[in-house]
Amino acid sequence: MNTHPYLRAYLAGVFLPTLVLPLLLAVFIVVRIVLQVPVPIEQAMIFPMAVVPSLFGLWNMLYLASHEWTHLPIGLHGAILPLLMAPVGATVATCLHVLEFGSHGEIWFQACPVPYALIAPGFLAALVVYYLVWKYIVGFLNRVQGIA
Amino acid sequence: MNENDRNRMKELLQKALPPMEGEPERDLWPAMLRRLDASSAAPRIINRTWLDWALLAGLVAYAALFPASIPVFLYYL
Numbered sequence: 001m002n003t004h005p006y007l008r009a010y011l012a013g014v015f016l017p018t019l020v021l022p023l024l025l026a027v028f029i030v031v032r033i034v035l036q037v038p039v040p041i042e043q044a045m046i047f048p049m050a051v052v053p054s055l056f057g058l059w060n061m062l063y064l065a066s067h068e069w070t071h072l073p074i075g076l077h078g079a080i081l082p083l084l085m086a087p088v089g090a091t092v093a094t095c096l097h098v099l100e101f102g103s104h105g106e107i108w109f110q111a112c113p114v115p116y117a118l119i120a121p122g123f124l125a126a127l128v129v130y131y132l133v134w135k136y137i138v139g140f141l142n143r144v145q146g147i148a
Numbered sequence: 149m150n151e152n153d154r155n156r157m158k159e160l161l162q163k164a165l166p167p168m169e170g171e172p173e174r175d176l177w178p179a180m181l182r183r184l185d186a187s188s189a190a191p192r193i194i195n196r197t198w199l200d201w202a203l204l205a206g207l208v209a210y211a212a213l214f215p216a217s218i219p220v221f222l223y224y225l
Binding site: 016017020024027044047048052082085086089093098108109112113114118121122125126128129131132133135136 | 200206207211216217220222223
């Protein structure tokens with residue numbers, strides 16, 4: 001199966017965010033309607049729905065294109081993605097009033113305060129999440145698609 | 149090298165090298181591959197899986213200590 005490898009890489013990349021998105025939507029709806037927390041759901045869903053799946057797919061295509069000369073393990077390749085996504089996501093969130101900056105920390109979704117001291121550990125945790133997700137889930141999907 | 153030398157050389161070579169006793173009864177290559185896999189797989193599993201489990205444990209601990217960060221992680225996934 002050597003036809004359209006980049007299309008298969010894109011599909012393998014978008015698989016996980018596309019799978020997570022409805023669950024995320026369900027969580028946000030429950031929080032807003034059942035628990036009556038005023039979460040700006042419409043604005044909050046734009047980045048996970050429009051940007052994250054595409055970035056995952058394109059990043060996996062880049063992995064396929066560059067692996068021959070970088071020889072970077074897929075986990076490390078995935079762990080680089082937050083370096084790109086964190087500023088883009090924060091910018092989009094700020095523009096859409098999903099993220100606000102207070103005197104003691106960030107306030108996400110007008111409901112989740114995150115102290116400034118936790119930003120660096122949180123970013124490291126995000127690197128770990130992406131490393132594990134790319135190594136085990138995207139790597140598995142790439143093997144299934146025959147492009148690993 | 150004339151014909152006599154060639155025959156003499158052939159005779160010496162046949163004496164020096166023992167004759168082959170046919171092919172082995174079964175294909176030995178799969179067993180060889182299994183042996184190579186067994187010797188190389190064990191250290192890889194120990195080293196890498198140990199690290200990944202440690203990272204996962206760290207993540208769970210982080211999420212338990214700071215649950216407000218979970219929606220932010222989901223936002224980026």
